[in-house]
Amino acid sequence: MIRPILIHPDPRLKKVCDPVAEITSEIRRLAEDMLETMYDAPGIGLAAPQVGVTKRLIVMDCIKEGPPEPIVLVNPQVIWGSEELSTYEEGCLSIPDQYADVKRPAEVQVRWTDLEGQPQERQFAGLWATCVQHEIDHLDGKLFIDYLGPLKRQMITRKMEKLKRERARTG
Numbered sequence: 001m002i003r004p005i006l007i008h009p010d011p012r013l014k015k016v017c018d019p020v021a022e023i024t025s026e027i028r029r030l031a032e033d034m035l036e037t038m039y040d041a042p043g044i045g046l047a048a049p050q051v052g053v054t055k056r057l058i059v060m061d062c063i064k065e066g067p068p069e070p071i072v073l074v075n076p077q078v079i080w081g082s083e084e085l086s087t088y089e090e091g092c093l094s095i096p097d098q099y100a101d102v103k104r105p106a107e108v109q110v111r112w113t114d115l116e117g118q119p120q121e122r123q124f125a126g127l128w129a130t131c132v133q134h135e136i137d138h139l140d141g142k143l144f145i146d147y148l149g150p151l152k153r154q155m156i157t158r159k160m161e162k163l164k165r166e167r168a169r170t171g
């Protein structure tokens with residue numbers, strides 16, 4: 001089931017999310033819905049708070065061509081980041097049509113729990129590394145525009161407020 005994606009500014013996007021205590025059928029359904037919502041958007045990553053669930057769960061698939069490679073990360077944690085940084089032009093499904101360069105560690109080691117409740121660990125590089133850091137930021141109430149200067153951030157926020165007013169009007 002496709003769930004509506006919250007648009008910034010929204011208090012649920014600013015919250016530090018709660019850890020997932022147990023993999024229940026509700027969590028499995030949430031992960032499935034988030035993947036469906038992400039592919040439909042389309043996007044390469046989605047965090048639970050973006051669909052209004054303030055729990056520590058993200059989904060990603062950074063494969064642009066070829067068979068899909070969906071991954072679900074429950075309680076993900078960056079346990080190492082490279083000193084080398086890389087810059088990507090980032091966007092966010094909660095901030096439609098706005099893009100800006102963000103600098104982050106080029107490679108990260110991430111630990112998480114999978115939907116079977118098993119611990120997983122993997123090193124991410126390239127677009128995957130940027131995406132996983134962007135999505136984990138969401139779980140701490142942080143958006144990519146928080147890396148920008150205040151003027152740029154305010155400009156984008158005002159555009160989003162206007163977009164939300166327009167959408168509310170047209171339904």
Ligand code: NI
Nearest residue numbers: 091092093094
């Ligand atoms: Ni995002």
